[in-house]
Amino acid sequence: MSHDHDGGFAHPAPFKLLLSVFIALVLLTILTLALSSVDLGLMGAFGFWIAMSIASFKAALVMLFFMHMYWDKPFNVLVFLSSTLFVILFIGLTLTDTSHYKNTIDEYPRQPDTSTMAP
Amino acid sequence: MAVVEPEHGAHDDHHDHGDFIAHHFDNAEQQFDSGKLGIWLFLVTEVLFFSGLFVAYTLYRVLHPEIFDQAHVFLDKYLGFLNTLVLLFSSLTMAVAVRYAQLGKNGHVVWYVLGTMVCASAFLGVKAIEYTHKWDQGILVRSAFDYHAGHHEAPAGTLAHTLGVSEYLIYLSVIPLLVIIGFAVYAGIAKLTDKPNASFFSVCMAIAVGGYFVGAMAGHFYMEVTDGGFGGRSEAAAEMMAYENETHSDHEPTNKPVDHHDESAVDQQTAESKVAPYQGPQPDEFDQDIGIFFSIYYCMTGLHAIHIIAGIAFLAWILWRSILGHWRSDYFGPVDYVGLYWHLVDLIWIYLFPLLYLID
Amino acid sequence: MNLFGTPMLAQSDIPMPESAKVHSGSYWFPDQASAFAPNYDFLYMAILWISVVFFALIVGFMIYFCIKYRRREGVGPEPSSSHNTAIEIFWSVIPSIILVWIFYAGARDYFDMRVPFDDAEEIYVTANQFNWKFVYPDGDVSKELHLVVNRPVKLIMQSEDVLHGMFIPAFRQKMDIVPGRYTYAYLAPNRVGEYRLACTEYCGEGHSRMRTICQVHTTEEDRKNTTKWENEKHVGWVNGERLFSINCSGCHSIDGGVKTGPALNTIWGEKEKLIGGEEIMVDENYVRESILEPNAKIVEGYGPVSKMNSFQGKLNDKEIGYLIDYIRYLKEPDKFPGRDAQAEPTTATAEEAGTAKPEKPAETENSIDTKTEDQDN
């Protein structure tokens, strides 16, 4: 970040920009909601990925402008985004494993659990 | 080369130290950069903290899609949507608060931080309605899951009965009520003892926590209007029923609304033939593991709610310092840091909303 | 208890089976009693020698440098380069190549240990705190594992409470037993004798007492005659239940619910309507036929072509018998001996429901103690 002595290191985001980001976020939320109501099965597996893509786009908007990533040091951005890498790693390897031994769980006879059902 | 010079005279060429620069920093910018990196790293730990729940969610959703299909109809997506809007708006006010802190306009910061806090409380209010409604119906974590369809009436004569709300809601609301009363009383005392800042702060806090009741009333009103809520559910289930009715036209079509406010539906269900059409949620149709969805739901939203509460505490600290007029263009770090934290809470919700409420 | 045949133990007065005396483990290893053992021992020794060579080099240089370059009056450090990319790459790459080989060798042998044998004897293992139970294909039950030499075995293992681990050092085989699912272990005993079998996954108070024996017999007859079987013969329907859950439960329910195939809980002895309109009595023959030739007679509502695959060659007569027992049991459970009849330890269901209660040490410990003492004396 360049350091100019007049403005200090603050980068106030323009009010209009923030407002338009908010409006975009609201519209995207409505879009997700609408898609989930309308499609119902037609989208199939894609529905999930579309919803996730929209959520990620919203997240990107929040991060870029609300969280000032747009003006922030690249190192900070790298630090934060690297966390998602580790989350993906965590999910990915664990899921790979469980999906491979899932069949051994499915074939195991489980007693229906009634012990904790309230009367 | 004059290497031996007193350390404390070494910074004369730097611009003035502000009041808030800690002794071990050379200048305001180093302090700000340190804080900023620190908060980003903290957010990294937060992301990884939540990651465990996302792993649990992903695994159970991939391995047991059926329990997610069965369970999500219990979540009202319009209430989720309302909460998303509230949280997005609070993010906006927070971002604006940061902007004014950067410009050194403390008065503006006060109002926008207050707005953020009201939204945060309102979010919790809506959440309280959602939770208590589920508790009434026995929609709990895996081991305690004991769904019983229908309206839960509070025993006659209780306050909950008079208000037409859940008993649990009354219990939950006691806490914010006490907080509000506490702040209101303290505001009066501070006023009398001539502490205008403290008085103003307490009034603001009372208003901020009051947002809880706004949210709760909005949620309750929605529940009343939709006759027990379940906006998402009735719609989805109705369409599914229509679909089932087409494919199984030889069977008695059941056009009964799916909210099953009476127990007769259960009997009807058992009387059905072997190949019964989908009827909406009935206790005996569930996979026995359906409660795991709600375990994950409660863990995720519960942990998120705890973060909201912590956020309110941080915001209160920012509010107080704004009232004292601490912020200026070279010292606004705390507002920025709390803002980043708040946006992260928003970010997590942005993912939770489709993951929990909008399962197809 | 001498299960190991080491000289150290041989000194003790404990009487031991003849077979155990002829074996002795080497310095590093217990007896080699399974087909996996030579591979394991080879790889172990290979890594050991690779490590010894590297270690000797490192420590040798370290000591040499300490002497040669010890600090002396008036002698400073000699100048030498502070980095040398060539040599650093050299000593990164050489170990890498060795590591790749170790990984390959380990993975290759691992596959041998985890891939099922074609015609393995299937033995069901049930572990609980802190006992073992082994159920053989013909329904015999024992508290020790009894195998026949050169007959490969598949252990189908389940736990009734917490994690356990099945470990037979002489076979170099180990597998955890995870509650809520089956885990499998494959054994290829190739040497007669008695070997240790121990629990290796910490399971609570009596963990270290959860030890038993794996005895490898010369012949099937030997096993049949010399083994001390548990008195209670395992009843058929319990075997059938297990087979059902693995083979049938995907398509047939036992609670009256509709799945791909008809529910089986109430059909025994009833007349079922077939597709052609005729009726048939559900009896041994019909069940057997349905398992082996699913298409022969299909119940109305599930046709016209059966979605069921034939189990010809997958289930033998004895197993089909167990399944028939199980279907009969489903209809009239009262007429069959319950699970408890086989002195099977009760599951901890009731205990687990509320706050955990202390275990019943008296019962459990006794059973362990008697077992170990039997062996000792």
Added chain:
Amino acid sequence: MATAAERKKLFGHAENNYLNCTKGIKSWMFTVDHKRIGVMYLIGVTTALFLAGVFALVLRSQLWSYDNTLLTDKMYNQMFTLHGAVMVFAFIIPSIPAALGNFVLPMMLGAKDVAFPRLNLASFYLWIFGTGFLLFAILSGKGLDTGWTFYTPYSIRTDTGVIYATFGAFILGFSSIFTGLNFLVTVNTMRAPGQGWFKMPLFLWGLYSTSIIQVLATPVLGITLLLLIAEKTMHIGIFDPKYGGDPVLFQHFFWFYSHPAVYIMILPGMGVISELIAVYSQKKVFGYSFIAFSSVAIALLGFLVWGHHMFTSGQSVVVTLIFSAITFTVAIPSAVKVFNWLATMYKGSIALTTPMCYALSFIFLFGIGGLTGLFLGALSTDIHLHDTYFVVAHFHFVMVGGTLTALLGGVFHWWPKMFGRMYNDMLGRVSCLLVFLGFNLTFFPQFVMGARGMPRRYASYDPEFQIFHQWSTIGAFVLGVGILLGFGVLVYAAFKGPKISGNPFGAASLEWQSSSPPDFHNFIHKPILCDPYDFGALVYDEELDTYIHREFMEPSEQPEMEPEPQVH
């Protein structure tokens, strides 16, 4: 340049220093000074070490004979659990980073403090509370008998103090996170002007890599323990098979943290060793950037190998293969470090002082610990060795032979800086010898036992193994005596040892450019930035009996020849 009087003020023995600049218990309890916090941590982790060490000796006593009745099975299980939990969570993880790191890191950077001093103090108090909760699990009367891993479903079924202990570990986790976060920020933003990344001492690289792991992995431990508490109190059905959960999933959660945590334990130790070898060989570290990058590489690769703790757990074959393959890649950077240390000694001027003796025994013991890792990384051998004493011996060679040895070496190295007094070097070396011999005697027999099939966590065992266990028990007591001796030597020195000046060992990193003990502000002057391993930049000041940077000497005073470093 500075006059002799100025030099004495800057680099001599300081009577007014951080230890006595303010007085009273409150001035320590509420201090935000990183040096004081480091000292308090040192006292804290030493206490934890002794506590857990006593547990260990009780364990070893029980194992003296194959059917000993010193402890009941239940007590034995509690004892090894507490030994493991206290050692891991309260001692090893905070030991080098929080105690030595806190003291040394800001000074190595030429900074006045860490970036967030109050957070630093907070993390110390979190450590206190966390350890307190962990110990409360003992005092609550029920003990704790799950093993430090808290594996489900046993941890859900047992009625012992799992909730206290997990909550304690949860708090300790946050203590660790805050320390790591603080260090990351400090290294990033508070390096002395002109101190580039590759001008940092290698100890800082070790700490930096450690902090990366602390920040990234520890939160997962937090959520794992929270979920475990929820599972235990409410039965949420994520880990409990009775309610549709999956116990193996818990192991994934747990090891996603706990494997990287192994590197939290060893990486700072490696950093300390890099310093010690360089200083006591008076040689620039060989292959600086290889060592630096190998630390970061180990930290990142450490996240990809957690499944190697689960080869027999019911993990699928595919994932097992992946984890095994990646496991071997971690071996490379570790090996590179060892080779580079040796190359640093080559043609050096090696002084076998106490810290150097510890460093050499580190190389020996860590060598064994690392190489035996190969047996456990290879799949077929791991099947046999998993959950046996072989594993116990392996990780003790790494954690005790590695981390504890490095900690002792580091403490002996920086002790004169901390307290301004010198210890008895001969007794220090004797303590090192006792630790070395005792340690090998304790754990080497365990390799043999493990290979022959002795399972771990056994209160009683087959008589075959008795002789090995007896050797092991004798060794454990020798090890205990060695550590106590070292402790005694240090404590005596802190109060009664001969006073000493700023840089007695001729080390070139910045923390030595101060008085001993350091001033409250660390440096009275701005330290002169130089390469941390440029020992040629130092000259010997006879009057002060210490080494100082060449630029502080008058030209006339500078000796013409290189000074020979002195051995104390």
